[in-house]
Amino acid sequence: MSHLLIEGGRPLVGRHKVYGAKNAALPILAATVLARDTFEIENVPDLLDLKIMIAILHALGARVRREGTTLYVDTREIHRTEVPEELMGQMRSSLFLMGPLVARYREATLYRPGGCAIGTRRIDFHVEGLRRLGARVVEEGGRIEARALALRGATIVLPYPSVGATENLMMAAALAEGTTRIVNAAREPEIEDLGRFLNAMGARVYGAGEATIVVEGVRELRGTRHRVIPDRIVAGTFLFAAAITGGDVVLEDARPEHMEAVLDLLATSGAELEVGADTIRLRGKLPPRPLPRVVTAPHPGFPTDLQPQLVTYLTQSEGTSVVVETVFDGRFRHAEELVRMGAKIYVDQRTAVIEGPTRLKGERVRAYDLRGGAALVLAGLAAEGTTRVYGLTHIDRGYMRIEEELAALGASIRRVSATREEEAAG
Numbered sequence: 495m496s497h498l499l500i501e502g503g504r505p506l507v508g509r510h511k512v513y514g515a516k517n518a519a520l521p522i523l524a525a526t527v528l529a530r531d532t533f534e535i536e537n538v539p540d541l542l543d544l545k546i547m548i549a550i551l552h553a554l555g556a557r558v559r560r561e562g563t564t565l566y567v568d569t570r571e572i573h574r575t576e577v578p579e580e581l582m583g584q585m586r587s588s589l590f591l592m593g594p595l596v597a598r599y600r601e602a603t604l605y606r607p608g609g610c611a612i613g614t615r616r617i618d619f620h621v622e623g624l625r626r627l628g629a630r631v632v633e634e635g636g637r638i639e640a641r642a643l644a645l646r647g648a649t650i651v652l653p654y655p656s657v658g659a660t661e662n663l664m665m666a667a668a669l670a671e672g673t674t675r676i677v678n679a680a681r682e683p684e685i686e687d688l689g690r691f692l693n694a695m696g697a698r699v700y701g702a703g704e705a706t707i708v709v710e711g712v713r714e715l716r717g718t719r720h721r722v723i724p725d726r727i728v729a730g731t732f733l734f735a736a737a738i739t740g741g742d743v744v745l746e747d748a749r750p751e752h753m754e755a756v757l758d759l760l761a762t763s764g765a766e767l768e769v770g771a772d773t774i775r776l777r778g779k780l781p782p783r784p785l786p787r788v789v790t791a792p793h794p795g796f797p798t799d800l801q802p803q804l805v806t807y808l809t810q811s812e813g814t815s816v817v818v819e820t821v822f823d824g825r826f827r828h829a830e831e832l833v834r835m836g837a838k839i840y841v842d843q844r845t846a847v848i849e850g851p852t853r854l855k856g857e858r859v860r861a862y863d864l865r866g867g868a869a870l871v872l873a874g875l876a877a878e879g880t881t882r883v884y885g886l887t888h889i890d891r892g893y894m895r896i897e898e899e900l901a902a903l904g905a906s907i908r909r910v911s912a913t914r915e916e917e918a919a920g
């Protein structure tokens with residue numbers, strides 16, 4: 495089966511250009527459905543999840559053409575409001591179509607979304623929020639139908655600052671009659687980016703990136719041009735890769751202001767950082783200092799999407815570290831694989847205790863989700879001997895040609911493709 499073959503022990507050195515954020519590009523592409531017009535969206539990474547979103551837009555009747563990192567989207571001939579079940583099952587972000595389709599076409603049919611297995615990922619905030627805006631949402635046997643004669647602005651208090659629900663509701667509210675207030679909204683930079691995009695389409699969104707977002711509905715939205723923000727999680731992953739190998743890496747096209755919690759934590763662990771306007775240089779110092787208690791949290795806290803990479807890094811520190819995962823309830827699968835590589839990690843529900851330093855040993859390991867997969871690649875870079883990381887479809891969802899990007903920094907890593915017989919055997 496396809497896997498990444500890594501010979502560990504080489505420090506990463508060089509420059510890495512950060513590409514556009516998957517998690518910003520996905521809702522932005524869904525938002526194009528809010529207008530019947532043309533769009534130019536720059537800095538869109540060529541990743542599996544984006545391919546699925548593009549396939550969904552095609553299925554609805556939109557045209558999408560890629561030139562390099564720019565997508566040209568034409569939504570003038572959308573004629574369908576049902577997201578194909580097969581595509582829904584491949585990615586959670588397909589849910590982003592619900593708000594825009596109901597807002598623009600008064601109806602949407604979706605199915606239970608798939609996505610990374612990192613815990614119970616409910617959709618109740620999305621559904622309840624749309625109901626508050628006046629939609630009738632019925633779920634039966636995995637089929638979700640949302641309808642509305644007209645959406646009306648309302649105050650929606652989110653029980654938890656969910657990123658996806660905040661985005662879905664912002665998009666729906668953009669075309670609702672009257673004013674919507676989203677209270678306890680998520681504050682991730684991707685939400686700010688979506689707010690900018692919607693406003694460029696003619697929407698009136700105030701406070702995206704703050705805990706209360708106010709959306710004054712407008713009657714119509716139009717096409718626009720937009721550049722997606724850089725991916726702070728990919729940037730963070732490369733910083734951890736530099737740190738765990740004792741390397742010296744400069745990130746270009748980064749947005750340090752989106753990554754303060756991560757940069758603070760890396761500095762506390764002993765890494766040397768030089769932060770410019772859109773560059774970050776990290777010089778790793780091994781062993782890192784242990785971190786007595788890191789708690790993942792919604793932005794501006796330490797992101798759950800870098801928790802697996804952090805856990806891997808802390809296996810190298812001298813002493814005991816504790817990492818508490820508060821965002822998802824099942825996001826420690828990577829720990830079992832790291833233990834197979836020699837790490838001493840004890841997981842109790844949402845808490846991982848990491849005893850370091852351990853000399854990781856090359857192993858055959860499997861990615862069960864995207865960021866957990868990235869963490870195993872990092873472990874392979876730091877390990878003695880040969881590591882083979884399987885489960886690449888997960889990693890390819892969020893990292894573009896990860897082996898080429900890391901090899902360009904001096905890592906010994908390559909993709910070994912499955913033979914036809916192996917593929918056939920599954």
Ligand code: EPU
Nearest residue numbers: 517587614615616617618619620656657658799821822864
């Ligand atoms: N939640 C509910 N009900 C809902 C929605 C969420 O209970 O209706 C719960 C979830 O179960 C979870 C918590 O709220 O425990 C937070 O989930 P959130 O909705 O914020 O996450 P998401 O929108 O599904 C996005 C990212 C994730 C990232 C999280 C948290 C996108 C496309 N995905 O997911 O990214 O981990 O926010 O920051 O933006 C990744 O890129 O690897 C990834 C998983």
